[in-house]
Amino acid sequence: MYTRQKAITPSNRYAVQDAAVLVHHLVDTRYRLRLWSAGRLLRRQYGDDSWGIYQKKMAFTQLEQELEVNYENQLSTDRSLSGDGGPVNVAGETVIVPDGSYEMGLIDETRYHSHWNGFHANDIPLIGVCEVSFADSAERRLDWTLDYGIGVQTPV
Structure with a gap:
């Protein structure tokens, strides 16, 4: 298992993204990867005026x-899954993904992702599962990246 935590907007720490990849050895050079990630807000508000009166x-x-x-x-x-949120069941696990655009699956021949896009002022879970097969002589290496976006809702 591999874990990672990423501070979102590190200087202000508005949120964190916790993530884990569980690696299951299947046979020979084949592995099943179960991905889990969650965005967690730290309940800090954004001051959008210089006096700190108006907080979002x-x-x-x-x-x-x-x-x-x-x-x-x-x-x-x-x-592979594409939808607007709701219950998502992958590899025997179910999470409730908030309303918004949700995609999970292969992007192309070398990349797999789970991605949510929308506006949600609470925690967000992502799950996914894929398999990887390495050639006998190949280096067993994966690049694992996390990405996020946070913001405030404005009247405009």
């Missing part, structure tokens, strides 16, 4: 996790 509650605008391999045909998945 922060919200997530996007959350993403992505795996990338070096060679085509190393990644595969039996589940």
Whole structure:
């Protein structure tokens, strides 16, 4: 298992993104990867005036996790999903994804991701599952990235 925590807007720490990849060895050089990520707001408000009188509650605008391999045909998945949020069941786990645009699956031959885009002022979970197969002589390496967006709602 690999874990990571990313501070969102590090100087102000408005939120954090916690993430984990569980690696299950299947056979030979084939592995199943279960991805989990969650955006967690730290309840700090954004002051949008210089006096600090007018405060706005922060919200997530996007959350993403992505795996990338070096060679085509190393990644595969039996589940791709695109929707507007709600209950998502992947690899025996169910999470409630907030309303917004949600995608999970292969982007291309070398990248897998789960991505949410919308506006939500509470925690956001992401899950995903894919398999990776390495050639016997290939280096067993994955690039794992996390991405986020936060903001405030304005009257305009």
